[in-house]
Amino acid sequence: VRLVESGGGSVQTGGSLRLSCQASAYDTCMGWFRQAPGKEREGVATMAGNANIRYADFVKGRFTVSRDIANNMISLQLNSLKPEDTAMYYCAAGGRGCLSGSSAFLEGEYSFWGQGTQVTVSS
Numbered sequence: 001v002r003l004v005e006s007g008g009g010s011v012q013t014g015g016s017l018r019l020s021c022q023a024s025a026y027d028t029c030m031g032w033f034r035q036a037p038g039k040e041r042e043g044v045a046t047m048a049g050n051a052n053i054r055y056a057d058f059v060k061g062r063f064t065v066s067r068d069i070a071n072n073m074i075s076l077q078l079n080s081l082k083p084e085d086t087a088m089y090y091c092a093a094g095g096r097g098c099l100s101g102s103s104a105f106l107e108g109e110y111s112f113w114g115q116g117t118q119v120t121v122s123s
Helices: none
Strands: 003-006 009-012 017-023 029-035 042-048 051-055 063-068 073-078 087-093 117-122
Touching: 003 087, 017 029, 017 087, 017 117, 029 063, 029 073, 042 063, 042 073, 051 063
Parallel strands: 009 117
Antiparallel strands: 003 017, 017 073, 029 042, 029 087, 042 051, 063 073, 087 117
């Protein structure tokens, strides 16, 4: 499965962005991860099909993940952005990790990764 992200950019604190990921084929598990400079990659949100939505604690109602199953796309709406949200955001797919809360945000559960799209939030 090939994944291509789009929609990153630079915004000020409190701004919004919408990230999209186009997949070349359907996969049950899809999600978003991010990696800030000098930090490990961390899970942001995952979905199993069009259900089983899981968010990282730091999202706190600011981000919304959604899928367009018919078009093999997953999106991430980022609202109320903070400087600490600055990171490269990656789309991931594959495996069955998204079906369990304990594995949904484990990188190794996902077989396919996009190239990433940069989100920069300035204060």
